[in-house]
Amino acid sequence: MIDLFIIKVGGNVIDNPVLLQDFLQQFAAIPGKKILIHGGGKIATRIGDQLGIVSNYVDGRRITDAATIDLVTMVYGGLVNKQLVAQLQAAGCNAIGLTGADANIIPAVKRPVKEIDYGFVGDVRAAELHTAPLKALLEAGTTPVFAPLTHDGKGQLLNTNADTIASSLAIALSDSYQVRLIYCFEKKGVLRDPADDEAVINLINPAIYQQLLAEKVLTDGILPKLDNAFSAINNGVKEVLIGHAKDVLNNTTTQVAGTLIC
Structure with a gap:
């Protein structure tokens, strides 16, 4: 029986007020x-433009220089x-906003x-996550909401991939809970044809994954x-599901939509 849901919501959902609500x-x-982990969406880029901070990307990854780490800290x-957090409180969910620096929950190292x-980008030190504060919050009936920020233990905040944070937290908490990790974004799941929103691959195991890679049907x-x-499945997480944000409640039941990873 699943007794903890760790849910990551993507930036394209954050950018869509109707879908986000x-x-x-x-x-x-x-x-x-x-637990909720959120991406940043395009809000940091928009506010950066207003402040004269130019956003630079390489292969879709943000370069986080000194001005940008200040920007994403403020925005994310x-x-x-x-x-x-405020919207969840209005919906009756007692949420608390966190970064990886709070209670030293997610230590990281600046990417070599x-x-x-990549600048001030963090790679999670997965073996050093501190889960006791998280467990205390969960057992008290509080819902942690994580921004995609970690810290290096020396006073420096680091911009960190939200998918990785979600996976790392799921692995670290899997020794105490039966965890389902859910990635929510604007698609119905992993698609065999990116142009066809109905071409959902409902199940992927390691053999199917290798076949899909060989067929080059998966997008970058x-x-x-x-x-x-x-990585999560191989390190103790019970289930991982990739699906549409609009299906998140359904995807905490046994009647899931989207792509189940096992």
């Missing part, structure tokens, strides 16, 4: 223990996180410079989610 209402209605850890210098955007999903 529906998602938050459904999330609030999920019974029992749950402040504006977006607290808006989500190789071909590309879904590959990191699948890598994080299999």
